[in-house]
Amino acid sequence: MSDTNSEARWYVAHTYSGYENKVKMDLEKTIENRGLQNLILEVSVPMQPVIEVKNGVEKKTDKKMFPGYVLVNMVMNDETWYVVRNTRGVTGFVGPGSKPVPLSEEEIQALGYRESEVLVDFAVGDTVTVTSGAWKDTVGVISDINDQKKTVTISVEMFGRETPVELSYGEVQKLR
Numbered sequence: 001m002s003d004t005n006s007e008a009r010w011y012v013a014h015t016y017s018g019y020e021n022k023v024k025m026d027l028e029k030t031i032e033n034r035g036l037q038n039l040i041l042e043v044s045v046p047m048q049p050v051i052e053v054k055n056g057v058e059k060k061t062d063k064k065m066f067p068g069y070v071l072v073n074m075v076m077n078d079e080t081w082y083v084v085r086n087t088r089g090v091t092g093f094v095g096p097g098s099k100p101v102p103l104s105e106e107e108i109q110a111l112g113y114r115e116s117e118v119l120v121d122f123a124v125g126d127t128v129t130v131t132s133g134a135w136k137d138t139v140g141v142i143s144d145i146n147d148q149k150k151t152v153t154i155s156v157e158m159f160g161r162e163t164p165v166e167l168s169y170g171e172v173q174k175l176r
Contacts, residue, residue, distance in 0.1 A: 008041050008075045008149065009102035011084075012094040017068045019089035020045045024070055027087045035133065038151060038168045039080050042073040046111060065111075069094070076100060121174055128154060128172040135165060139175065 015023045024043045031040045047062040070090075074080050081100065084090060093100035103111075122128055122142060130138045140154030143164060150169045155162045 006075055006149070008039075008073050010108055011072050011074060011076065011100045011102055012066075013070045013072055013084055013087075014091045014094060015068055015070055015089045016091065020064060020067070020070050023087055023089040026089070027070075027072070027084065030083055030087060034083065036080065036083065037170065038075075038149070038166075039077070040072060040074040040083070041150060042071075044071040044073070046071060071103075071111075076102070122152070122172070127175045128152070129175055130154075130167060130171055131173050132171050133167070135167065135171075138165075140165070142172075 013023070024045050027040070027043045031037060031043075046065040048065050050061055050063040052059050052061055072084055074084070081093075085092065095101035122145075124142050124145060126142050128140060128142060130136055130140070135156065138154075138156055140156045142152050143155050144153040146152070146166075151166050152169065152172055153164050153166050154172070156165045157163070
């Protein structure tokens with residue numbers, strides 16, 4: 001399982017029916033506590049709008065598209081596998097044996113997922129300040145932007161020399 005592919009893909013985790021939203025919340029809390037935002041990018045319980053008619057009254061509700069499943073956009077490695085697999089309510093990943101199989105591009109598009117468009121208000125060369133994490137309050141200049149991983153690389157002065165540091169979009173803010 002150690003094929004550490006650094007590219008985030010969508011995987012399907014099987015959950016106890018009715019626990020999908022709890023799994024999503026617990027997993028998001030664990031991601032935050034362990035600082036895994038750059039490895040587990042999104043946890044999703046796909047919903048679709050449904051119009052129910054009860055006693056002649058139309059009511060619009062959201063219904064789970066896949067009861068018993070949660071979609072996770074993540075970089076698969078031993079740590080992320082362990083975190084998702086050991087979240088309360090998760091019974092395993094979809095795939096043969098214990099080897100999770102990522103969804104194909106076609107499957108993701110069929111679900112109505114596009115590569116989530118993230119509009120960032122910074123560009124290479126911009127000066128940003130780090131808003132969270134180990135580098136909080138550090139100011140640096142963006143040298144690279146990776147839309148695939150949703151990260152920026154900034155140059156930080158450390159021990160008298162410039163050192164590149166990779167941070168997620170959410171950890172930096174453009175200096176006004």
